[in-house]
Amino acid sequence: MYEVKTFNAIAQSGLDTFTDNFEINQTDEPDAYLIRSVNLLAADFPESLKIIVRAGAGVNNVPLDRATEKGIAVFNTPGSNANAVKELVVALMIDTARNLFAAHDYSNAHTEADVSQRTEKDKTKFNGTELAGKKIAVIGLGNVGSMVANAALNLGMKVIGYDPYLSANAAWRINNKVKRVDSIKKAVKTADFVTVHVPKNENTIGLIGTKEMTEMKDGVVLFNYSRVGIVDNHAAVKAIRNEKISHYCTDFGEPVIANQPQITITPHIGGSTLEAETNGAIQGANTVMDYLENGDTTHCVNLPNMQVSFETAYRITVIHQNVPNMVGQISTQLAHYGINIENMANAAKKSVAYTIIDIDGLNQNNESDLITALNSIVEVYRVRVIKHQ
Known part of the structure; x- marks a missing residue:
């Protein structure tokens, strides 16, 4: 079960988009934030937080560098408004x-009795x-x-x-x-x-x-x-x-x-329509689910945009610095635990990189040790293990 915390008024149609695999506003240590205009620039993020989705285009209310260093993926919903x-x-x-x-x-x-005559005379002003x-x-x-x-x-x-x-x-x-x-x-x-x-x-x-x-x-x-x-x-x-x-x-x-x-x-109403708020909420909910359940980063602001078909039993995702030999270090740790890689994808966005590794099997007793080992790599920001739904 994944936990989602919302800020601002998120359209109910968006909240209704979440499947039964997600709970809304049940904890202050969620996996995801779904927000609109709330100012998070000075916010303390819980260790559980993996994703922030802004239901709208701008993300200037989110501290992108700090979120990245904590391994939090930040998304917007471009086009929704x-x-x-x-x-x-x-x-x-x-x-x-x-x-x-x-x-x-x-x-x-000018609503007096002679308004018709007067407006006929004055309308050329406009x-x-x-x-x-x-x-x-x-x-x-x-x-x-x-x-x-x-x-x-x-x-x-x-x-x-x-x-x-x-x-x-x-x-x-x-x-x-x-x-x-x-x-x-x-x-x-x-x-x-x-x-x-x-x-x-x-x-x-x-x-x-x-x-x-x-x-x-x-x-x-x-x-x-x-x-x-x-x-x-x-x-x-x-x-x-x-x-x-x-x-x-x-x-x-x-x-x-x-x-x-x-x-x-105008008072910042460009995207303030019922339809735009609905579109943003629905797109935001789908973005949360796609990232938490599949690791997809389409429309991600601080990570490279990646969408890789998930066909194996497990997926490991790693957010890390874009420096040489990262894939080699990650592969070495997987080999140490006897894990065979079925598929791997890697991409970078400026100083940040994202690696997706699909594997068929994972010894549950080793999962915690593997995550600890990968996180011990100095340049790694966050490691996740996702089980195929």
Whole structure:
């Protein structure tokens, strides 16, 4: 029996996905955490914890380096809220093009008897533009960005895309009418709208700053529905004052952008739909089960992504440093205990490696000693023995 502890409100449909081999919220020493936005950066993790799954895209609320050193695999659920974010970006594009919020405020403020005559006179103040024929630059063409790009095409827009890390799977999702360029400068140069959809890491903090905004055409509309910090908010405010940016929409409020009429701030609701929360919870539950029962690391953030067919009686998984002779040291220990390897797979992600070893037999009396021996290898973070279900 595996134990799962949840944080935040996890959709019931996700909890219902777990099989009878899993118990939910019955202990403070679980095998798995299933979370949303809870801040774990300073949390103490129990020794029992093997996996943390974030039901959502970002994992900036999880201490990845510390989790790795404790042998805890960290996952997210990419794509589970992509449609929700896409729809919000499209809605705000329409709003900024047609001045909907300003028109709504005007109508609420003028409800007197002659409202019809007055609005007919004043409505030209809210003349907008149509999205059809306009250009949009999509920076980042992953799960969300590819959806935004395709939706913009369906609205009759011209789409320019930039993503130096575009995966083969993501490329298949993008309409071939999206014009791909090899720099942010080329992407934003003639765009009427610029939207950013990239993960937050050391390479993307401040990705859109003063330099990039200077390259944009005057009157551009800018969107940040990725993470706070990817767009430099101080630079955005300055660009608005200089009439470089006509409107800025973001899901992440900061004091510097508060109470600015040309800035629309939504309260981190990009992925907050019933459907997205359901998708994330279900995907998260399946991720927990796949890792604990099979050792699969698809969509793992801190380990290499591996999915190896499990056809033997037992599977040994080892999280370890990516240094020479690790596979040799592991094999030597298995040989010492007379264990024959049926299948082995190994992959690395930067400084961390993951090894999967399938075996047909294991003397139960030796299992504890084997785990101790493998864990005694200095570069090993965690060893697990999984019995085939």
